[in-house]
Amino acid sequence: MLAERLPAVLPPLTRQESLEVTAVHSVAGILPPGQPLVDTAPYCAPHHSATMQSLVGGGNGLPRPGAVSLAHRGILFLDEAPEFSARALDALRQPLESGHVVVARSAGVVRLPARFLMVLAANPCPCGRHTLHGAGCECPPSVIRRYQARLSGPLLDRVDLRVDVRPVDRADLLGRGGRGESTETVAARVRGARERSAARLDGTPWSVNSEVPGHELRTRWPLGPGALASAERDLERGLLTARGVDRVLRVAWTVADLAGHDRPTARDVALALELRTGIARGATALAGVAS
Known part of the structure; x- marks a missing residue:
């Protein structure tokens, strides 16, 4: 829910940014009908079964934009991040640093923009209950270590903010807790x-x-x-x-x-x-x- 709110929190795209985003979406064939210019930050949330090609771009023949380019000037949200393949996750390191991705295929080489805000969401362990002081968690320590190690050190070094989200308590669930900002x-x-x-x-x-x-x-x-x-x-x-x-x-x-x-x-x-x-x-x- 927090990730889905981010496009509304970000300022509207500038004219130049709108042209960049519109061009990528037009090449990908996903420009909304009747909307010749994208003026809000895009939001892309691929499934954890996504391949490396679908994330960074590729395909047979002329390379097509991947999720990192479709999220250009917007949000790339990876839910259940440790469930993505290690190869796909590590492919994100280069565009996170440079703001673009270069895809080479037999039909040619394409340089695509990829300056995005990456948001990762992950459980602390496969069962998801490890943070509750171990209560109810049945995962052996070795399994927890392997699960958390799926997010490599070089990738995490490119993550600026790391926030532990506390479990929802009864007051929050029933609406008696304090309301947040709009x-x-x-x-x-x-x-x-x-x-x-x-x-x-x-x-x-x-x-x-x-x-x-x-x-x-x-x-x-x-x-x-x-x-x-x-x-x-x-x-x-x-x-x-x-x-x-x-x-x-x-x-x-x-x-x-x-x-x-x-x-x-x-x-x-x-x-x-x-x-x-x-x-x-x-x-x-x-x-x-x-x-």
């Missing part, structure tokens, strides 16, 4: 954050924080003294890779934009680390964080 409220906050990042990145080749190389963030928009100290310590301890530090920095800028800060503070970086590692850093939770 999609419109969250969307307005995201629009404000996007406007702040767009103003900062005006005149550069990038439009959002996720596109900015880490080197540029560190040199062109440096943080205050000591703001990255916690991330640097994690890098020295081997808890973060160099890629992970760059991604934490990008998320910290998004947190700062959502909070209205001119640049990320040490608390913003701590929250970005919490969201990446799941380890509490003493940061105050920021309601409605979106990246």
Whole structure:
């Protein structure tokens, strides 16, 4: 449900983005009738039995767009992510880094856009009950390890936010719990954050924080003294890779934009680390964080 709400939370596509998405959908033959221009973020949710070709593109003859291209400028949602084949999941690593995919076949080579927001959903174990302090979970530890290892380290290194979703309790199920924010409220906050990042990145080749190389963030928009100290310590301890530090920095800028800060503070970086590692850093939770 959360993944399905993301297209409504994201800002409308710009004219250039609309043209890019419309071109891909037109080539794939899935452009909706009577809608010559796609103006909202696309949402693609392939089944876990999808092949590598259906995810990244391919087929006989001239390659056709896959799910990563159909989700360009939008959401790619992989439910039951560990059930996808390891080969298909690892094929996502290159488009996640470059924003495009190159497919070579005997009929030719095609370069397709693939800049998407990937959302993975996974149970903690095959039976799904491992988080409840082991209550009711019948999976042996070796089975749990093998199941969780289906998501490779290099793929998870490209996942910026990792959130454990707690089980629904009786109060939530019966409607007595507190109500969350509406999609419109969250969307307005995201629009404000996007406007702040767009103003900062005006005149550069990038439009959002996720596109900015880490080197540029560190040199062109440096943080205050000591703001990255916690991330640097994690890098020295081997808890973060160099890629992970760059991604934490990008998320910290998004947190700062959502909070209205001119640049990320040490608390913003701590929250970005919490969201990446799941380890509490003493940061105050920021309601409605979106990246």
